[in-house]
Amino acid sequence: MAAIVPRPSEERLVETRQRGMVDPYAGFDAFDFIRRAPSPEISAYVNHFWVVTWTDLAEPYEQRIVSHPTVNMTIAQDFHQIRGVIKGGFSYTMRGSGRVFGTRFRPGGFRPFLGRPVSELTDCFVEIGEMFGAAGSTLVEQVLTEPDAQAVIALTEKFLLGLEPKEDPLAEEVAALVAMVENDVSVTRVDELAARSGRSVRSLQRLFRDYVGIGPKWVICRFRLHEAAERVYQGLDLATLAAELGYTDQAHLTRDFTGAVGMTPAAYARLRSRP
Structure with a gap:
C-alpha cells in the first residue's frame, strides 16, 4: 500500500492552475477563470470547483485542453455532463456571453459515486440527469439559474453529499x-x-x-x-x-x-x- 502523502499546497495549485490549457495567457484575454477549494466535508472526493465566464466576445474563442487524469462534472447552457478521462486533446468554443461551472473530482474520487470501474467513463460524456436521475436534472436547473458562483458551489456540495458516498x-x-x-x-x-x-x-x-x-x-x-x-x-x-x-x-x-x-x-x- 502506498503511504498517503499530503495533498498539494494551495501555492502549488495556484502555480499549476493553468496546466492543461493550451496557450492559457491568450485565453485569459477572452475569459475569466476562477477555482475554489471544496469544503472539508466533500474534500475526500472533490479536488476543486472551477468557473469559466466570458462576456460579449466579438469573435468566437476556441480553448484547447490537454486533459487531466480526472473525472469532471460540467454544467453550461449547451451541455451538462459527467466527463471521464479524455485521452486525446479536446476543445470548447465560446461565443457571445456564457458560463461553464465545473467540479473536478480527485483521482479516484468519483469511484464512490459511480460504484463501478471508472474506466467505463473513459473518453465518454454522460448526461448528469442520465447518471443521477431526477436529482441530477434538478441540480442542473439550479446551477443554470443561480448567478452567484459560491451559491452554485454550495448547491453542488449539498447534492454530492446527498448521494451519501463512502470514503474508500x-x-x-x-x-x-x-x-x-x-x-x-x-x-x-x-x-x-x-x-x-x-x-x-x-x-x-x-x-x-x-x-x-x-x-x-x-x-x-x-x-x-x-x-x-x-x-x-x-x-x-x-x-x-x-x-x-x-x-x-x-x-x-x-x-x-x-x-x-x-x-x-x-x-x-x-x-x-x-x-
Whole structure:
C-alpha cells in the first residue's frame, strides 16, 4: 500500500492552475477563470470547483485542453455532463456571453459515486440527469439559474453529499499515487511507480483502471506533457527537457507533445513572442 502523502499546497495549485490549457495567457484575454477549494466535508472526493465566464466576445474563442487524469462534472447552457478521462486533446468554443461551472473530482474520487470501474467513463460524456436521475436534472436547473458562483458551489456540495458516498481507502491510495506522479518529475516509468507503491505493475495497472479510469503509463506521460508545455512556453531547450522528463530522445517528446497540444513544441514556443 502506498503511504498517503499530503495533498498539494494551495501555492502549488495556484502555480499549476493553468496546466492543461493550451496557450492559457491568450485565453485569459477572452475569459475569466476562477477555482475554489471544496469544503472539508466533500474534500475526500472533490479536488476543486472551477468557473469559466466570458462576456460579449466579438469573435468566437476556441480553448484547447490537454486533459487531466480526472473525472469532471460540467454544467453550461449547451451541455451538462459527467466527463471521464479524455485521452486525446479536446476543445470548447465560446461565443457571445456564457458560463461553464465545473467540479473536478480527485483521482479516484468519483469511484464512490459511480460504484463501478471508472474506466467505463473513459473518453465518454454522460448526461448528469442520465447518471443521477431526477436529482441530477434538478441540480442542473439550479446551477443554470443561480448567478452567484459560491451559491452554485454550495448547491453542488449539498447534492454530492446527498448521494451519501463512502470514503474508500483505495481511492485515497490512488489519489496519493497520482499526486506523486504530478509533483515528482523524476517518476517517468510505471515500474518505478509500482516500486514506490509497494504493488506489482499488474496490480497498479488494475488499480488505476478501476479508480482513475486509465493506466499509470498514460498518467505519467500526461503529467510530463503538462510540464513540457509549461516549460517550452518559458523557453527551455527541447533536448534538455526531453532528457529531464525521461524521453529517450527529442523526437519522441515532439511526437507526444504535438499529438496532445495540437502543434509542435517549436510552434508552441513561438507563441510567447506575441505582444
